[in-house]
Amino acid sequence: MEAAVDLPDDALYNIAAVERDTGLSKDTLRVWERRYGFPTPVRDRHDERLYSTGQLEKLRLLRLLIDHGHRPGKIINQSNVELTQLIASRAPEQTPPPEIAALIALLTSHDTDGFRNALLQALMKQGLLRFVTETVAALNYWIGEAWLAGKIAVFDEHLYSEHVQNILRNAIIAQPGRGSAPRVLLTSLPGEKHRIGLLMVEAVLVAEGGACVALGTETPVIDIQNAAPAYQVDVVALSFSSAFTQNAALAGLTELRALLPDSIEVWGGGGALARARKAPAGALLLRSFDDMRYALERWRVEHAQR
Amino acid sequence: MEAAVDLPDDALYNIAAVERDTGLSKDTLRVWERRYGFPTPVRDRHDERLYSTGQLEKLRLLRLLIDHGHRPGKIINQSNVELTQLIASRAPEQTPPPEIAALIALLTSHDTDGFRNALLQALMKQGLLRFVTETVAALNYWIGEAWLAGKIAVFDEHLYSEHVQNILRNAIIAQPGRGSAPRVLLTSLPGEKHRIGLLMVEAVLVAEGGACVALGTETPVIDIQNAAPAYQVDVVALSFSSAFTQNAALAGLTELRALLPDSIEVWGGGGALARARKAPAGALLLRSFDDMRYALERWRVEHAQR
DNA sequence: AGCCATTTCTGTCCAGGACAATATGGAAGC
DNA sequence: GCTTCCATATTGTCCTGGACAGAAATGGCT
Numbered sequence: 001m002e003a004a005v006d007l008p009d010d011a012l013y014n015i016a017a018v019e020r021d022t023g024l025s026k027d028t029l030r031v032w033e034r035r036y037g038f039p040t041p042v043r044d045r046h047d048e049r050l051y052s053t054g055q056l057e058k059l060r061l062l063r064l065l066i067d068h069g070h071r072p073g074k075i076i077n078q079s080n081v082e083l084t085q086l087i088a089s090r091a092p093e094q095t096p097p098p099e100i101a102a103l104i105a106l107l108t109s110h111d112t113d114g115f116r117n118a119l120l121q122a123l124m125k126q127g128l129l130r131f132v133t134e135t136v137a138a139l140n141y142w143i144g145e146a147w148l149a150g151k152i153a154v155f156d157e158h159l160y161s162e163h164v165q166n167i168l169r170n171a172i173i174a175q176p177g178r179g180s181a182p183r184v185l186l187t188s189l190p191g192e193k194h195r196i197g198l199l200m201v202e203a204v205l206v207a208e209g210g211a212c213v214a215l216g217t218e219t220p221v222i223d224i225q226n227a228a229p230a231y232q233v234d235v236v237a238l239s240f241s242s243a244f245t246q247n248a249a250l251a252g253l254t255e256l257r258a259l260l261p262d263s264i265e266v267w268g269g270g271g272a273l274a275r276a277r278k279a280p281a282g283a284l285l286l287r288s289f290d291d292m293r294y295a296l297e298r299w300r301v302e303h304a305q306r
Numbered sequence: 307m308e309a310a311v312d313l314p315d316d317a318l319y320n321i322a323a324v325e326r327d328t329g330l331s332k333d334t335l336r337v338w339e340r341r342y343g344f345p346t347p348v349r350d351r352h353d354e355r356l357y358s359t360g361q362l363e364k365l366r367l368l369r370l371l372i373d374h375g376h377r378p379g380k381i382i383n384q385s386n387v388e389l390t391q392l393i394a395s396r397a398p399e400q401t402p403p404p405e406i407a408a409l410i411a412l413l414t415s416h417d418t419d420g421f422r423n424a425l426l427q428a429l430m431k432q433g434l435l436r437f438v439t440e441t442v443a444a445l446n447y448w449i450g451e452a453w454l455a456g457k458i459a460v461f462d463e464h465l466y467s468e469h470v471q472n473i474l475r476n477a478i479i480a481q482p483g484r485g486s487a488p489r490v491l492l493t494s495l496p497g498e499k500h501r502i503g504l505l506m507v508e509a510v511l512v513a514e515g516g517a518c519v520a521l522g523t524e525t526p527v528i529d530i531q532n533a534a535p536a537y538q539v540d541v542v543a544l545s546f547s548s549a550f551t552q553n554a555a556l557a558g559l560t561e562l563r564a565l566l567p568d569s570i571e572v573w574g575g576g577g578a579l580a581r582a583r584k585a586p587a588g589a590l591l592l593r594s595f596d597d598m599r600y601a602l603e604r605w606r607v608e609h610a611q612r
Numbered sequence: 613a614g615c616c617a618t619t620t621c622t623g624t625c626c627a628g629g630a631c632a633a634t635a636t637g638g639a640a641g642c
Numbered sequence: 643g644c645t646t647c648c649a650t651a652t653t654g655t656c657c658t659g660g661a662c663a664g665a666a667a668t669g670g671c672t
Binding site: 011017020021023056110112113153154155158159161162165166167169170172173178187190213214215216219220222223224226227230231232 | 317326416418419459460461464465467468471472473475476478479484493495496519520521522525526527528529530532533536537538561564565
């Protein structure tokens with residue numbers, strides 16, 4: 001029994017590596033072992049945990065399902081195969097429209113140049129506004145689905161994110177005109193890392209002739225409070241992907257609303273708020289890009305007479 | 307139920323927030339308290355640690371000095387003032403060159419368009435390679451210094467990062483030619499969020515005629531392992547900013563080296579590795595952009611005969 | 613159906629002990 | 643003088659097992 005190459009199959013990972021690769025904290029890993037009897041890593045000579053590749057794999061499946069609403073206690077004792085089926089059964093066999101399917105096919109065939117060119121072509125054909133609200137939005141959705149179904153690799157998703165960022169940032173810079181009122185400060189709260197949503201909003205804003213001060217992701221509330229007057233913005237807009245809890249998103253909006261002067265509006269949008277019933281007092285919920293365009297128009301009407 | 311209105315100055319941070327803001331692990335924070343008597347957070351009604359703004363500040367100074375070679379036990383009982391002096395004495399009263407100072411002045415005056423235009427102008431004047439290795443590198447350094455000295459706000463740093471990203475991504479896309487060998491897969495490991503370093507590397511690579519597959523930040527090792535053959539790359543390059551521990555960076559390189567076939571080279575660079583003594587067997591340490599250009603050249607010579 | 617109270621579940625925090633990995637400092641050898 | 647090696651000191655990470663807050667699920671009420 002001799003392997004020509006070191007097979008990664010019998011590799012062992014210490015708890016720090018598992019935390020890094022699964023996003024599950026060391027405390028969580030230990031408490032799962034204590035409560036549910038999984039994972040059961042072997043120990044090295046100094047009684048430190050060493051996790052097998054199979055356990056690491058299962059932990060990643062669990063993480064995925066938990067992020068999509070399953071409870072750990074219900075699924076932790078199922079086998080890898082059962083978990084994979086659970087993931088597959090989630091989405092009722094739908095297929096994306098052909099344009100989107102073609103783009104995804106380019107991505108999964110690892111044809112980086114082809115994918116980039118196809119995106120650029122779609123942008124040219126549709127213009128920035130439609131490109132963002134139709135193509136990119138649909139891509140986000142269907143790539144998420146494909147990922148759940150195991151049809152797309154994590155690294156493909158990374159590459160997708162990079163390409164879309166490149167193209168959107170490029171288009172935003174290229175947009176003619178310097179933008180007028182309202183000036184919108186755009187960012188997300190700590191914990192919210194999803195950059196594409198922010199860039200999509202920025203693209204729409206710029207396309208509609210607004211001016212955008214983009215701070216990127218994960219700005220602490222206090223720093224937003226300080227930045228808003230410094231940049232003399234009219235609106236502070238926050239994006240919450242579905243990685244955020246709806247409650248956490250609403251709490252963030254409420255906190256920010258309390259900290260900012262009344263003259264500055266607070267807008268919130270994104271997946272976490274798509275199903276929210278009502279906005280916190282004094283804040284505005286944007287459930288779609290159309291909502292945002294109406295909000296822009298309303299702001300301009302209200303501030304027209306001066 | 308408690309009514310909590312946070313005022314920035316007497317704000318209190320729980321141990322998770324401090325870990326996030328300082329990069330010191332919870333274990334380290336607790337063991338320092340036990341051993342050295344610092345920090346001494348107050349406790350909430352459930353005996354959980356709450357760190358004051360001042361202690362958070364001191365912890366950040368300590369982290370910084372430790373990253374620069376000081377030992378914790380020697381400096382942990384000095385005051386904030388003494389630590390600040392220690393930092394100041396580290397870089398003997400230097401001032402940034404006038405071009406850099408002018409850019410920083412635009413940034414701190416919140417003149418977003420002016421800052422953007424000045425960056426674009428520098429790029430046009432210098433070309434991509436010099437812009438990255440001179441202007442952006444210097445800006446990173448001096449903005450870090452300005453932050454240490456309290457001369458720059460967190461949100462200004464966020465805005466800086468966004469603008470540089472816009473410009474670099476724009477320049478990378480605009481670069482003529484599709485790039486040839488070697489094909490380099492470029493990313494960072496989970497925990498390493500610093501995007502500008504990655505983009506700088508990508509810009510230099512592209513400017514030198516290489517082909518780059520950029521996966522963005524925080525790609526788990528397993529996914530890198532899978533991506534490398536899928537994209538048929540010749541080299542996997544990882545970037546570690548000084549937010550990473552040197553040990554963690556070296557461990558990551560070692561792990562990756564073991565998982566990838568010998569035909570794929572492993573390169574690592576960035577602040578965390580700047581003072582590393584020797585590279586893990588089979589990996590290459592790049593301590594500067596020049597190192598990277600030499601490495602590219604060497605690779606091309608070695609693979610010239612076909 | 614919607615709303616509120618109660619129970620269950622789950623992640624994070626705690627204390628204090630242990631030890632591996634690294635850095636330091638000095639002695640020995642070239 | 644300079645490296646090389648080894649003993650010692652320092653420092654970060656991991657361990658166990660207990661506790662509890664906050665989120666989610668459940669049930670009872672209008």
